[in-house]
Amino acid sequence: MPFDHLPPLLRTSSSKIVLLVLDGLGGLPIEAGGPTELEAAKTPNMDRLASEGALGQATPIRPGITPGSGPAHLALFGYDPLEYEIGRGVLESVGVGLQVKAGDVAARGNFCTLNEQGNITDRRAGRIPTAEAIPVVEQLKSISLSGVTTEVRHVKEYRFAIVMRGEGLNPEIDDTDPQRTGVPPLSAIPRSPAADHTADLFNQWIAKARQALADNQKANGLTLRGFATDPNLPTFQDSYGLNAAAISVYPMYKGVANLVGMEVIDFKGETPEDEFNALADVWQEHDFFFIHIKKTDSKGEDGDFAGKAQIIESVDRALPALLNLNPEVLIITGDHSTPAKMRTHSWHPVPFLLWAPATVRSDVQSSFGESACARGGLGNISSMDTLPLALAHAGRLEKFGA
Amino acid sequence: MPFDHLPPLLRTSSSKIVLLVLDGLGGLPIEAGGPTELEAAKTPNMDRLASEGALGQATPIRPGITPGSGPAHLALFGYDPLEYEIGRGVLESVGVGLQVKAGDVAARGNFCTLNEQGNITDRRAGRIPTAEAIPVVEQLKSISLSGVTTEVRHVKEYRFAIVMRGEGLNPEIDDTDPQRTGVPPLSAIPRSPAADHTADLFNQWIAKARQALADNQKANGLTLRGFATDPNLPTFQDSYGLNAAAISVYPMYKGVANLVGMEVIDFKGETPEDEFNALADVWQEHDFFFIHIKKTDSKGEDGDFAGKAQIIESVDRALPALLNLNPEVLIITGDHSTPAKMRTHSWHPVPFLLWAPATVRSDVQSSFGESACARGGLGNISSMDTLPLALAHAGRLEKFGA
Numbered sequence: 001m002p003f004d005h006l007p008p009l010l011r012t013s014s015s016k017i018v019l020l021v022l023d024g025l026g027g028l029p030i031e032a033g034g035p036t037e038l039e040a041a042k043t044p045n046m047d048r049l050a051s052e053g054a055l056g057q058a059t060p061i062r063p064g065i066t067p068g069s070g071p072a073h074l075a076l077f078g079y080d081p082l083e084y085e086i087g088r089g090v091l092e093s094v095g096v097g098l099q100v101k102a103g104d105v106a107a108r109g110n111f112c113t114l115n116e117q118g119n120i121t122d123r124r125a126g127r128i129p130t131a132e133a134i135p136v137v138e139q140l141k142s143i144s145l146s147g148v149t150t151e152v153r154h155v156k157e158y159r160f161a162i163v164m165r166g167e168g169l170n171p172e173i174d175d176t177d178p179q180r181t182g183v184p185p186l187s188a189i190p191r192s193p194a195a196d197h198t199a200d201l202f203n204q205w206i207a208k209a210r211q212a213l214a215d216n217q218k219a220n221g222l223t224l225r226g227f228a229t230d231p232n233l234p235t236f237q238d239s240y241g242l243n244a245a246a247i248s249v250y251p252m253y254k255g256v257a258n259l260v261g262m263e264v265i266d267f268k269g270e271t272p273e274d275e276f277n278a279l280a281d282v283w284q285e286h287d288f289f290f291i292h293i294k295k296t297d298s299k300g301e302d303g304d305f306a307g308k309a310q311i312i313e314s315v316d317r318a319l320p321a322l323l324n325l326n327p328e329v330l331i332i333t334g335d336h337s338t339p340a341k342m343r344t345h346s347w348h349p350v351p352f353l354l355w356a357p358a359t360v361r362s363d364v365q366s367s368f369g370e371s372a373c374a375r376g377g378l379g380n381i382s383s384m385d386t387l388p389l390a391l392a393h394a395g396r397l398e399k400f401g402a
Numbered sequence: 403m404p405f406d407h408l409p410p411l412l413r414t415s416s417s418k419i420v421l422l423v424l425d426g427l428g429g430l431p432i433e434a435g436g437p438t439e440l441e442a443a444k445t446p447n448m449d450r451l452a453s454e455g456a457l458g459q460a461t462p463i464r465p466g467i468t469p470g471s472g473p474a475h476l477a478l479f480g481y482d483p484l485e486y487e488i489g490r491g492v493l494e495s496v497g498v499g500l501q502v503k504a505g506d507v508a509a510r511g512n513f514c515t516l517n518e519q520g521n522i523t524d525r526r527a528g529r530i531p532t533a534e535a536i537p538v539v540e541q542l543k544s545i546s547l548s549g550v551t552t553e554v555r556h557v558k559e560y561r562f563a564i565v566m567r568g569e570g571l572n573p574e575i576d577d578t579d580p581q582r583t584g585v586p587p588l589s590a591i592p593r594s595p596a597a598d599h600t601a602d603l604f605n606q607w608i609a610k611a612r613q614a615l616a617d618n619q620k621a622n623g624l625t626l627r628g629f630a631t632d633p634n635l636p637t638f639q640d641s642y643g644l645n646a647a648a649i650s651v652y653p654m655y656k657g658v659a660n661l662v663g664m665e666v667i668d669f670k671g672e673t674p675e676d677e678f679n680a681l682a683d684v685w686q687e688h689d690f691f692f693i694h695i696k697k698t699d700s701k702g703e704d705g706d707f708a709g710k711a712q713i714i715e716s717v718d719r720a721l722p723a724l725l726n727l728n729p730e731v732l733i734i735t736g737d738h739s740t741p742a743k744m745r746t747h748s749w750h751p752v753p754f755l756l757w758a759p760a761t762v763r764s765d766v767q768s769s770f771g772e773s774a775c776a777r778g779g780l781g782n783i784s785s786m787d788t789l790p791l792a793l794a795h796a797g798r799l800e801k802f803g804a
Contacts, residue, residue, distance in 0.1 A: 028763055032454060036763075061802055062407065063783065064790030068803035081803060082407050091804050345801055347794040348763045371766055371779070380781035 024297030025334025053355035056378025072335035087228020094255020235261030300338030356393035426699030428739025441771035455757035457778025474737035489630020496657020513621035637663030702740030
């Protein structure tokens with residue numbers, strides 16, 4: 001349970017909570033003294049919510065720590081990433097839409113180049129481009145093993161994910177990547193006897209994959225790493241008494257939401273309007289809604305300051321459709337910062353807006369941006385405070401003690 | 403390890419970090435509404451750094467806790483003083499420049515006055531002044547024991563420190579101070595059989611000391627307390643991957659720096675200029691520099707508001723020599739507050755300035771002072787966040803998770 005003190009306090013309520021996550025929302029000015037991406041964006045709706053609500057800045061994991069997407073979302077959902085770990089194989093698999101259930105074993109795969117002696121000459125198969133790698137992954141999909149099924153999916157460039165399903169599987173297996181060239185890939189070696197059978201199955205799969213790939217120029221070998229199974233995270237229902245829905249365009253975030261027991265909503269389209277329409281469609285069936293906007297992060301990673309600001313503006317324009325649903329609590333924040341100036345995730349705290357007309361203690365800030373958030377009424381918080389604050393403002397928590 | 407999650411994230415870098423500590427920097431206005439010492443001081447250089455960087459206020463240990471110098475520095479270095487403890491004997495010894503290595507046993511000593519029956523009449527030997535105590539300490543230096551060596555050094559007034567070195571020593575020994583007058587000092591009593599031999603050696607030493615001091619009027623007896631050995635703190639190298647140097651005029655701070663594995667730099671002089679010149683001399687050999695300015699605290703303890711402000715101004719005037727070295731990260735803060743108005747350490751949070759031109763999220767503050775820091779972009783932080791923030795802004799941390 002992320003917060004052991006919460007479940008005894010949970011109160012039934014018909015209130016609705018929306019957590020709107022603009023991935024990589026936090027930014028930096030391009031030039032000293034200038035605005036950040038969020039400050040440069042024209043966001044009249046968010047500014048009104050900022051006036052009516054309270055602002056703060058959220059630290060995703062710990063001060064100074066730059067989070068990956070998996071840990072950053074775990075933190076937003078209230079699960080301390082230093083305590084709850086999602087194995088690499090699982091993260092990569094759910095990231096491309098593969099389900100990983102209890103008992104399944106997932107791994108991340110890298111294509112590599114082998115010479116005639118079977119030694120690795122390039123650990124990333126010359127970083128073959130995605131277009132070239134997709135047909136190679138197709139060659140792996142036809143491999144069959146006795147007693148288990150495998151699902152393989154391309155990730156990006158030389159990377160793919162594999163999930164094995166069957167009875168008695170165990171993920172305690174070492175990586176097969178020797179971490180250097182001039183030697184052959186390692187076998188899948190079990191770390192405990194309980195994983196002997198699983199390692200044997202992966203070695204059979206690897207042997208068949210080697211045959212299937214033999215004629216390729218670059219991707220004629222592979223390594224596997226990060227063997228892991230469903231981390232068995234406590235669910236949103238058990239942790240917070242919430243029947244949660246996830247609305248996301250990208251598989252990775254659907255996957256993490258699924259791991260904490262959210263229902264992942266299928267919908268058409270990929271714009272903020274499309275996502276808010278999907279929200280309206282399932283509004284009656286759930287009481288918590290995680291909505292994920294990806295492109296703020298993508299533009300940040302591209303170093304596209306103006307593009308990131310435009311994505312924020314497009315979310316702002318679409319907001320009335322969300323507000324028309326009259327949620328009791330709306331939180332707008334990011335999972336981490338991705339300043340366009342840095343072209344990568346960063347450790348800087350994330351702007352945090354809490355709007356809850358009936359219960360929020362409003363502050364004096366009247367626009368949504370990093371500077372206003374740094375002086376906001378919520379002060380410095382941890383991203384892990386998000387759910388407890390949401391539950392409280394939604395009237396979903398009883399008093400602790402007499 | 404102060405932060406177990408940091409070592410796996412450490413990244414090699416040529417970036418340089420400077421932690422400039424003005425001891426007891428935090429202050430209070432003499433009259434309500436007036437400036438603090440830092441606010442009264444003219445600090446054009448620090449104000450410029452404040453404009454370009456971000457401010458916050460740091461709590462050394464926990465809210466409301468007034469730290470001693472040892473715990474305050476441990477916190478700044480990232481070691482939670484509630485978890486990592488340096489024994490009094492060690493702190494007092496390193497404070498006067500005695501080295502305490504693994505296996506040594508250090509203790510703090512108090513001179514006391516004994517009557518003819520050997521009972522204590524004054525537990526602090528009439529608080530004999532330093533000038534009077536120094537020759538008394540000299541009398542103790544000639545004591546020799548079989549199989550071990552001892553080093554004794556005067557601390558202040560009636561206080562001294564002793565370090566015993568040899569094979570098989572163990573610090574689990576109770577204080578010999580009975581905490582009242584009218585009774586004799588206690589013997590050194592071992593708390594476990596492993597310390598029998600060590601207690602026996604200290605009792606031999608005490609007996610010889612009594613003989614040596616017998617003719618003194620006031621300081622004719624002594625008590626020992628705080629028996630302790632090297633706390634074996636994780637090093638800066640292991641915790642942060644930093645090759646750290648310490649530049650300090652006072653032995654106490656050199657000692658604490660030494661305990662966390664910093665190289666203590668020898669240099670001539672005692673002004674801020676002298677310290678910054680020493681910094682320049684070793685700039686190429688290290689990547690982290692702890693610079694300690696003592697006199698802000700001394701003036702605070704003297705109740706000398708103007709004197710403390712002048713010391714701050716003298717540091718500000720010398721700053722260009724430091725800035726010319728182009729550190730990637732410069733943090734200016736204190737270990738704790740020492741308001742001249744209170745003439746003692748206090749629990750008030752400490753002004754904190756983070757300057758890192760390439761990576762800092764600047765705030766709107768433009769001067770370095772308590773009020774500006776209370777509204778700074780870093781918000782309220784823990785002094786223990788100093789190193790993680792420094793590492794992040796210096797580009798020395800990889801992303802956590804995928």
